[in-house]
Amino acid sequence: MAVPGLRHHREDARGRGLNDTGIQNIQGNHACAVAAVAAGCRFFAGYPITPSSEIAERISVELPKAGGTFVQMEDEIASMAAVIGASAGGIKAMTATSGPGFSLKQENLGYAAGAEIPCVIVDVMRGGPSTGMPTRPAQGDFMQSRWGTHGDHACIVLAPWSVKEIYEQTVRAFNLSETLRVPVIVLYDEVIGHLVETLDPGSVDTGEITTRKWAGGDPAQYRPYACGEDDIPPMARPGDGYRSHTTGLTHAENGFPSQDPTTVDRVARRVLGKLARHNDLVEQVDCYDLDGAQVLIATCGITARAAKSALRLLQDKGIAAGLFRPVTLWPFPEESYREAARGKQQILVPEMNAGQLIYEIQRLTPPGVPVAGFNRLDGEPITPRQIAERVEELLNHD
Amino acid sequence: MTDVPSAEFNIRDYLRTELFPHFMCPGCGHGIALRALLWALHELGISKDNLAVVSGIGCSGRVGAYIDANTFHTTHGRPLAFATGLKLARPDLKVVVLTGDGDCLAIGGNHLIHACRRNLNITCLLLNNEVYGMTGGQVSPTTTEARYTTTTPSGNHEPAFDACKLAEAAGAGFVGREMTLQTPALKNLVKEGMSHNGFAFIEVLSDCTEIYGRKNDLGESPEMILAQKAEFRSKDYGMERDEVFQPRSLATGVLSRNDHEEYTAAYRKHVLSKASS
Amino acid sequence: MTGLQIRFSGSGGQGLQLAAKILGHAAMLDGKSIAFSQAYEPTARGGLSRADLIVGGGEIDYPLVTALDYVVILDDVAVTASDGLLSSASTALVDVERVTKQPGGGPEVVALRLIGTAREAGNVRAANIVSLGALAARAGIAGHDCLVEAIRQSVRKEFVAFNLEALERGRALLEAPAEKPAPLGACR
Numbered sequence: 001m002a003v004p005g006l007r008h009h010r011e012d013a014r015g016r017g018l019n020d021t022g023i024q025n026i027q028g029n030h031a032c033a034v035a036a037v038a039a040g041c042r043f044f045a046g047y048p049i050t051p052s053s054e055i056a057e058r059i060s061v062e063l064p065k066a067g068g069t070f071v072q073m074e075d076e077i078a079s080m081a082a083v084i085g086a087s088a089g090g091i092k093a094m095t096a097t098s099g100p101g102f103s104l105k106q107e108n109l110g111y112a113a114g115a116e117i118p119c120v121i122v123d124v125m126r127g128g129p130s131t132g133m134p135t136r137p138a139q140g141d142f143m144q145s146r147w148g149t150h151g152d153h154a155c156i157v158l159a160p161w162s163v164k165e166i167y168e169q170t171v172r173a174f175n176l177s178e179t180l181r182v183p184v185i186v187l188y189d190e191v192i193g194h195l196v197e198t199l200d201p202g203s204v205d206t207g208e209i210t211t212r213k214w215a216g217g218d219p220a221q222y223r224p225y226a227c228g229e230d231d232i233p234p235m236a237r238p239g240d241g242y243r244s245h246t247t248g249l250t251h252a253e254n255g256f257p258s259q260d261p262t263t264v265d266r267v268a269r270r271v272l273g274k275l276a277r278h279n280d281l282v283e284q285v286d287c288y289d290l291d292g293a294q295v296l297i298a299t300c301g302i303t304a305r306a307a308k309s310a311l312r313l314l315q316d317k318g319i320a321a322g323l324f325r326p327v328t329l330w331p332f333p334e335e336s337y338r339e340a341a342r343g344k345q346q347i348l349v350p351e352m353n354a355g356q357l358i359y360e361i362q363r364l365t366p367p368g369v370p371v372a373g374f375n376r377l378d379g380e381p382i383t384p385r386q387i388a389e390r391v392e393e394l395l396n397h398d
Numbered sequence: 399m400t401d402v403p404s405a406e407f408n409i410r411d412y413l414r415t416e417l418f419p420h421f422m423c424p425g426c427g428h429g430i431a432l433r434a435l436l437w438a439l440h441e442l443g444i445s446k447d448n449l450a451v452v453s454g455i456g457c458s459g460r461v462g463a464y465i466d467a468n469t470f471h472t473t474h475g476r477p478l479a480f481a482t483g484l485k486l487a488r489p490d491l492k493v494v495v496l497t498g499d500g501d502c503l504a505i506g507g508n509h510l511i512h513a514c515r516r517n518l519n520i521t522c523l524l525l526n527n528e529v530y531g532m533t534g535g536q537v538s539p540t541t542t543e544a545r546y547t548t549t550t551p552s553g554n555h556e557p558a559f560d561a562c563k564l565a566e567a568a569g570a571g572f573v574g575r576e577m578t579l580q581t582p583a584l585k586n587l588v589k590e591g592m593s594h595n596g597f598a599f600i601e602v603l604s605d606c607t608e609i610y611g612r613k614n615d616l617g618e619s620p621e622m623i624l625a626q627k628a629e630f631r632s633k634d635y636g637m638e639r640d641e642v643f644q645p646r647s648l649a650t651g652v653l654s655r656n657d658h659e660e661y662t663a664a665y666r667k668h669v670l671s672k673a674s675s
Numbered sequence: 676m677t678g679l680q681i682r683f684s685g686s687g688g689q690g691l692q693l694a695a696k697i698l699g700h701a702a703m704l705d706g707k708s709i710a711f712s713q714a715y716e717p718t719a720r721g722g723l724s725r726a727d728l729i730v731g732g733g734e735i736d737y738p739l740v741t742a743l744d745y746v747v748i749l750d751d752v753a754v755t756a757s758d759g760l761l762s763s764a765s766t767a768l769v770d771v772e773r774v775t776k777q778p779g780g781g782p783e784v785v786a787l788r789l790i791g792t793a794r795e796a797g798n799v800r801a802a803n804i805v806s807l808g809a810l811a812a813r814a815g816i817a818g819h820d821c822l823v824e825a826i827r828q829s830v831r832k833e834f835v836a837f838n839l840e841a842l843e844r845g846r847a848l849l850e851a852p853a854e855k856p857a858p859l860g861a862c863r
Binding site for chain 1: 417463480511
């Protein structure tokens with residue numbers, strides 16, 4: 001049985017110099033694919049969707065080289081299910097999509113959160129809702145990334161702002177997902193996804209590559225969701241003799257369904273609390289010029305890069321402004337934000353949506369400090385000048 | 399819970415008896431299907447450690463938990479997609495999917511046809527009881543026409559799927575159907591399906607006594623199971639529907655086979671071996 | 676840092692994306708870092724096409740162009756696309772045949788026989804590389820050896836020699852700007 005198109009695919013790969021592992025100009029989506037494989041990802045299931053498809057295209061080349069498996073599934077739902085299935089089999093797995101596809105994945109994302117199955121989901125944001133503007137950037141999934149699935153659940157969302165950081169955060173996503181048995185979402189906008197920047201993968205400090213803790217010891221004593229001090233249960237690998245049960249139903253430590261109120265409450269609180277317990281691993285923020293700043297700009301992704309440039313434009317006009325950027329967007333780095341906001345007279349939250357991040361910022365900002373938004377809904381990125389002008393406008397109102 | 403069963407088939411060697419009493423209603427055919435599956439596993443000598451059972455949502459979805467193996471109770475309609483990832487990641491595992499008529503043919507219909515097309519070495523048992531039992535007896539894609547359910551108060555006006563024809567047309571390597579009445583034949587069919595190197599789709603004609611049977615005055619479990627004898631016949635009798643006497647007549651036995659290349663073999667041959675490292 | 680901001684613009688199919696990629700590759704080979712972005716529109720031929728490049732010495736703050744230092748314009752459809760990004764500090768290299776309008780913002784306009792030179796070299800589709808040669812001669816950006824190497828690594832083997840010739844012809848246009856550029860619109 002021939003596999004149509006395979007020969008052409010490989011030629012394309014050579015034409016693009018994909019074997020080059022040294023310093024290179026590389027697209028954000030490609031960097032994501034390369035980083036996933038470097039992090040130990042050996043399974044990818046996906047479905048084509050703009051503007052994320054380059055991740056699937058690139059990893060379909062990279063995974064077989066590493067002995068891994070790429071499969072294009074029949075839909076987004078199946079992709080997410082297959083990723084969870086592969087991870088349940090003990091293999092690091094990832095999928096990638098954009099807003100509408102991310103919505104379709106949400107049910108199974110809830111399963112991964114509930115059953116604590118590590119997996120990485122990339123969401124490259126485009127204009128929405130619905131088909132919206134497939135080729136234009138937006139930041140409309142800030143809330144979907146945290147609250148898209150149903151019920152109380154734990155998940156981590158990482159929000160890179162450059163090609164280099166897509167690489168770093170994709171590796172980090174796997175490490176966090178494996179260490180904490182939690183779904184991790186890598187969330188970035190179309191601008192960063194399609195941006196080509198100079199990257200030397202060898203020079204990126206990704207830290208140690210981590211793999212989940214495997215069940216050991218006597219199988220007769222093994223309880224799939226029993227854990228020690230760290231609140232992270234060791235996972236049984238099929239074939240290792242543990243023969244455990246995994247379910248999306250609420251379950252007891254023995255893995256079997258339970259609706260006993262005490263048990264359900266205990267397990268739910270552990271799962272919901274495990275990220276706070278490991279906040280030292282989870283939280284990452286990036287701040288600029290906070291000391292002495294009157295104004296604090298809080299945002300992420302491409303908009304944060306505009307904000308960073310705006311800081312200098314404002315400086316030239318004698319306005320001291322600082323930038324707070326949650327690299328880990330969810331769980332929101334609450335204490336770090338409060339620290340960053342201390343003593344500021346004005347907070348600005350620019351974002352490529354009608355106002356999502358601003359809700360979190362308003363919630364955490366001390367009463368009396370005004371929080372303003374700057375929102376673009378037109379499919380165009382926010383520019384440094386627009387942010388600077390908005391800051392000036394806000395200050396002139398005082 | 400040893401992984402070494404006795405030479406004679408003893409169903410308790412394969413069950414998580416600590417979970418008993420089980421959830422199935424008295425007279426439910428799913429228990430017979432479970433027995434046939436475990437019997438087949440025993441005769442094939444499949445290690446419980448090496449067995450992964452993936453199920454979806456509904457009564458069929460709850461059956462897997464009683465098997466002393468690596469069991470995964472996944473989301474509604476998705477067990478085949480989940481099993482696809484599991485099997486691709488771990489070709490060394492023997493993967494069995496337990497699904498129902500709603501799970502497999504309605505919400506999961508797209509996954510079924512693509513699982514058939516891919517022909518991955520998975521055995522899928524569709525436990526067809528013609529109804530959404532877990533949610534209280536709503537109409538399903540295999541509910542017989544004119545039958546009453548909680549969402550067809552005037553009788554079902556939609557035609558039913560022939561799941562086996564669907565699977566065959568979509569490219570499944572092995573397709574068969576059997577009724578719970580013929581437990582040894584069902585066991586043998588499962589054995590044959592599991593021995594096939596490719597996607598094996600087996601429709602098990604089960605019964606829902608408690609909800610569907612009661613709603614339609616089909617009698618108690620013995621009557622419903624015995625009715626299978628009148629309504630279904632081996633394909634050896636020919637495939638034509640006998641309109642006069644057997645309006646629901648569906649053929650049983652091995653219905654189709656093909657020798658399409660198994661997916662993981664194709665992947666190794668066409669992708670992995672050509673990838674330059 | 677902000678870096679040097681460059682745009683290649685024209686109509687789809689003129690090879691502008693490739694020209695920008697080659698220049699970015701050359702800059703990388705020269706030890707610089709780049710940010711390359713393009714308009715992702717569902718147009719392939721005839722519509723507006725633009726490819727933006729920022730070349731810097733370190734990490735680039737904002738990777739999208741905000742004030743162009745150089746713009747190459749190969750077609751009238753692209754003239755207004757850079758409105759708001761050009762000023763008197765900008766330089767626009769425009770094709771004398773296909774560009775008849777004046778770019779806004781008051782840049783220094785250098786009208787060159789970019790397409791005509793490519794035609795003379797043997798293939799009108801090499802206008803992108805001719806432009807690259809001209810731009811490199813004017814703006815520096817990457818060393819000549821890096822440009823040559825970038826072309827070698829970016830185009831198919833059988834087209835390397837021709838593209839290198841196109842690059843040289845482009846350089847020659849600005850290294851010896853013999854004739855005074857014709858007034859815009861006059862050559863049609």
